[in-house]
Amino acid sequence: MKSWVVVVMLSTALISMLPPEPSAADDKGVYLFKVPDKSTIPNGPAGEMIGRGLMLVTHTPRELPLYALSSLRCSNCHLKAGTVAFAAPWVGVIHRYPRYSSRSDKNVTLAQRIQGCFRRSLNGKAPSIDSEPMQAIIAYMTWLSRDVPPDVKVEGRGFPALAHPPTPNRQRGQELFKDRCAVCHGKDGGGRLNEKPQRYPYGFPPLWGDGSFNIAAGMARLHKAAAFIKRKMPFTAGGTLSDQEAYDIADFVIHQPRPDYAGKENDWPKGGKPDDARY
Ligand code: HEC
Numbered sequence: 178m179k180s181w182v183v184v185v186m187l188s189t190a191l192i193s194m195l196p197p198e199p200s201a202a203d204d205k206g207v208y209l210f211k212v213p214d215k216s217t218i219p220n221g222p223a224g225e226m227i228g229r230g231l232m233l234v235t236h237t238p239r240e241l242p243l244y245a246l247s248s249l250r251c252s253n254c255h256l257k258a259g260t261v262a263f264a265a266p267w268v269g270v271i272h273r274y275p276r277y278s279s280r281s282d283k284n285v286t287l288a289q290r291i292q293g294c295f296r297r298s299l300n301g302k303a304p305s306i307d308s309e310p311m312q313a314i315i316a317y318m319t320w321l322s323r324d325v326p327p328d329v330k331v332e333g334r335g336f337p338a339l340a341h342p343p344t345p346n347r348q349r350g351q352e353l354f355k356d357r358c359a360v361c362h363g364k365d366g367g368g369r370l371n372e373k374p375q376r377y378p379y380g381f382p383p384l385w386g387d388g389s390f391n392i393a394a395g396m397a398r399l400h401k402a403a404a405f406i407k408r409k410m411p412f413t414a415g416g417t418l419s420d421q422e423a424y425d426i427a428d429f430v431i432h433q434p435r436p437d438y439a440g441k442e443n444d445w446p447k448g449g450k451p452d453d454a455r456y
């Protein structure tokens with residue numbers, strides 16, 4: 178048996194052993210969220226919309242081939258369909274919008290924020306705000322947020338930057354990548370397909386190249402990529418890299434070839450561009 182087949186099988190077994198996420202409790206004003214039980218999904222059309230939303234975020238390229246033009250699905254980054262702290266969870270997200278975005282110098286709605294991930298993270302086209310896919314995704318996020326009070330600070334929202342960002346060394350990052358990441362994501366960063374065809378074909382998604390996120394995606398920014406990699410990668414051993422290693426690897430990964438973004442010159446029209454923006 179090829180070694181990567183063993184890796185795929187092993188990691189599939191390990192994924193099912195990951196510990197459950199923490200339950201709801203208060204701690205220093207931070208809301209530790211609990212993912213609602215599936216039994217709270219109503220029967221009938223409202224419940225079907227929620228289920229459809231979950232399907233779309235976990236099988237995005239297959240379900241929305243006209244929109245998701247990369248090989249990625251939403252849940253490659255928003256782990257376990259947006260239910261994992263420190264992996265940009267969607268639990269409570271409906272209360273955060275509309276909110277001001279300096280990137281567009283506008284108040285953006287949740288639908289517009291989702292459109293941003295379609296265009297940038299999925300290097301694709303955005304479904305319109307009143308379209309069926311958009312309404313289904315929002316129905317799913319609304320259900321995920323059902324138990325979260327408005328105005329709380331949700332635990333591990335976004336990909337919060339590490340407290341003391343070190344200066345990255347890209348050369349070391351390249352070596353560490355071979356050692357710690359290539360076994361799953363491939364030496365060329367192109368990801369790996371599942372051995373048996375499934376609805377989402379990638380066992381391990383591409384980190385760069387035509388199938389990955391474009392330069393205008395949040396994951397293409399050093400602090401966000403390093404925060405995700407430090408806490409969540411390697412997939413079955415999140416938290417084992419040092420901050421320095423996570424920054425070295427992130428700096429290497431984000432600077433590999435990836436799609437450009439038409440319209441990037443319109444970003445941050447009134448200033449406020451973060452120091453890790455790629456353009
Ligand atoms: C390549 C990784 C990646 C993929 C794929 C991706 N996103 Fe995101 N998403 C991000 C990043 C990075 C952020 C910014 C998080 C932060 O603010 O720190 C984000 C933010 C968001 C937010 C706002 C979260 C908040 O707390 O304000 C929503 C909603 C969202 N994404 C939805 C989606 C949907 C729906 C899809 C699929 C259509 C998707 N994303 C695909 C990386 C990704």
Ligand code: HEC
Pocket residue numbers: 188249252253254256257354357358359360361362380381382383384389390396405406410411412413426427430
């Ligand atoms: C054991 C296999 C494995 C290893 C090793 C691993 N990853 Fe991943 N990685 C995954 C899987 C699986 C996902 C997608 C998670 C999902 O869809 O549920 C992922 C997702 C990602 C993503 C977000 C999606 C994308 O394609 O951009 C990034 C970035 C990433 N990994 C970076 C890394 C880096 C950097 C390393 C090395 C430190 C690493 N990974 C090591 C399995 C792995």
